[in-house]
Amino acid sequence: MKNMVLSFSRQFAWLCSICSWLGLASDWYPFELMTHFRIQYFGALIVCVPIVLLGHRGQNLTLPKFRPALAEFTFFSVSLVLNLALLIGVFVGPLDSAAKQNNNSNVAPIKLSVFQVNVLETNRDFKDICDYVAAKDPDIASFEEVGFEAAKALSTRLVKYPHSKVIARPDFFGLAIFSKYPFTAETLALSKSGVPVLFAVMDVKGRRLNYTSVHTLPPLEPGFLSDRNQEFANLSELRRKNEGPFIVAGDFNCSPWVASFWRLCHDADLKDSEQSFGPQPSWPSYLVLPFIPIDHFLVSKDIKVLSRSIGPYVGSDHYPVEMTISF
Numbered sequence: 201m202k203n204m205v206l207s208f209s210r211q212f213a214w215l216c217s218i219c220s221w222l223g224l225a226s227d228w229y230p231f232e233l234m235t236h237f238r239i240q241y242f243g244a245l246i247v248c249v250p251i252v253l254l255g256h257r258g259q260n261l262t263l264p265k266f267r268p269a270l271a272e273f274t275f276f277s278v279s280l281v282l283n284l285a286l287l288i289g290v291f292v293g294p295l296d297s298a299a300k301q302n303n304n305s306n307v308a309p310i311k312l313s314v315f316q317v318n319v320l321e322t323n324r325d326f327k328d329i330c331d332y333v334a335a336k337d338p339d340i341a342s343f344e345e346v347g348f349e350a351a352k353a354l355s356t357r358l359v360k361y362p363h364s365k366v367i368a369r370p371d372f373f374g375l376a377i378f379s380k381y382p383f384t385a386e387t388l389a390l391s392k393s394g395v396p397v398l399f400a401v402m403d404v405k406g407r408r409l410n411y412t413s414v415h416t417l418p419p420l421e422p423g424f425l426s427d428r429n430q431e432f433a434n435l436s437e438l439r440r441k442n443e444g445p446f447i448v449a450g451d452f453n454c455s456p457w458v459a460s461f462w463r464l465c466h467d468a469d470l471k472d473s474e475q476s477f478g479p480q481p482s483w484p485s486y487l488v489l490p491f492i493p494i495d496h497f498l499v500s501k502d503i504k505v506l507s508r509s510i511g512p513y514v515g516s517d518h519y520p521v522e523m524t525i526s527f
Contacts (some may be wrong), residue, residue, distance in 0.1 A: 206255040210272070213248040216241045217279035226459045227429070229422040236455040236492045239479055242283040249276045286457050291478040309504070309526040310405055313338040316449045317511070317520035318415070318483075318495065321345040321372045326353035328514040333358060336511075336522065339380050340402075344415040344451045346374030354378070367396050375413045375450075383411070390434035391427045393417055399438065409527070410442045414450035428453060432464040439468035439500075445527045446470065446500040451518065455492050465498060473497040473523055477508045482519045495521045503527045 223235030256269055315338035319329055330353060333341050341361070343354060351368035354376055358364075361378035365385040368374045375398040377385065383402040390397050398413040412435065419425040439446055448470065454461050456472050456479070465472060474480055474493060481490035490510075495518055499505060504526045511520030 206251060209248040209251040210255075212244055213252060213276045213279075216244045216248070217276055220245075220279045220282055223457070224459075226457070229419065229425045232419050232425055232454075232458060235457045236494070238283050238286050238455070238457050239481065240491065242280065242287055245276060245280040245283065249273070249280055252276060287479065290456055290472070290474050292476065310407060311506070311524065311526045312340065312404065312409075313522065313524050314447065314449070314497065315341040315511075315520060315522045316343065316413070316495065316497070317514065318344040318451045318516055318518035319346060319350050320516040320518070321347050321350075321374070323515055324349060325515055326350055326357070329516070329520075330354065330357040332511060332514050332520065334360070338522065339404075340411060341378045342398075342411070342413040342449050343376040343378075344374075344413070345372050346376045350374070351376065365398060365400065367398060369396075373415050375415060377411065377413055379411075381405075381409075388438070390438070391417075391431040393427045395427075395431070397431070397435070397438075401442075407527070408444040410439075410444060410446040412438065412446070412448045412450075414448060414452065416451070416453045418453040429460040432460050433467070436464055436467035439470065444500075445503050447503070447525075448496075448498040449521075450496070451494060452496050453494055455494060456496070468498070470498040470500055473499055473505045473508050476505070480508065480510045480521070482510055482521055484517050485513050485519050486517060490519060495519070497521060497523055499525065 219234040220241045222231045225231040226235040252273055315336060346368055348368045351366045358378050361380060363382050364378045366376040367387055373395045375396055377398055377400050379402060381402050381404045383400040385398055385400040388397040388399055400411045402409040402411055416428040416431050417424040419428055456474060479493050481493045482495040483490055483492055506524040506526060508523040511522055514520060
């Protein structure tokens with residue numbers, strides 16, 4: 201039994217370690233798929249590495265005959281540290297995480313609650329989603345995978361929101377924004393696939409707020425990966441063309457450890473709202489523990505994130521994401 205546990209731990213540690221390093225090449229398919237499981241790699245290695253070490257108890261690993269075992273243990277340990285460092289990067293906010301609030305001390309910051317969820321296109325019962333939105337009463341709510349039935353249910357039940365824009369589609373890429381504040385919106389196509397991006401300019405108590413709702417293609421094949429990365433690049437350009445507080449919300453179909461996600465944050469001068477709150481996996485909801493944080497809010501640095509959390513199960517394969525901000 202002891203040998204079986206040790207053998208399994210070694211093999212599993214090899215698998216997690218190799219995938220950990222290959223995931224760094226996330227600009228290429230299929231390595232991009234390996235980068236989403238940093239939480240799982242770390243959890244597996246934190247268990248397996250001590251077991252492997254105990255398996256070498258009583259051995260002098262500096263002796264020549266044990267050097268392969270030492271090299272193996274070192275590889276596992278460095279892989280563990282790699283994943284820990286990438287997780288810390290999400291748990292710990294950037295040095296300039298404090299928002300650059302309006303320099304006019306006579307203008308008080310505006311506080312807003314924001315909500316978004318992928319409603320699941322195949323879902324036909326939207327009561328839980330609508331009830332939860334009504335209970336939380338966010339100032340802004342956006343939705344992905346909005347089909348025709350979802351569009352009807354949201355428009356009928358979310359009566360507290362006088363301003364809305366809905367793009368209902370028969371596929372997985374319908375979008376909707378509901379707001380307590382007036383806005384103008386336009387539908388953009390920022391990639392070759394033509395999946396829509398909903399860009400809204402809101403008037404929040406006399407101040408401009410740019411709000412962008414997205415749902416990118418999932419990176420299940422090289423063409424989809426390229427399309428999603430193209431959309432990220434064009435989102436950066438959209439941000440540069442629009443001054444003022446800026447939010448990108450939606451189902452990004454990628455985790456915060458993907459290289460193109462980093463580039464989007466850097467090139468658009470946005471920050472991941474998860475920073476300082478830790479990874480908050482939002483998908484898939486049908487497992488006891490969701491695996492991957494793929495639903496995001498990116499915010500400009502003149503927005504301060506006061507709180508961020510994952511909501512409960514509402515009938516979708518995604519959990520809602522909600523945050524409170526000031527600007």
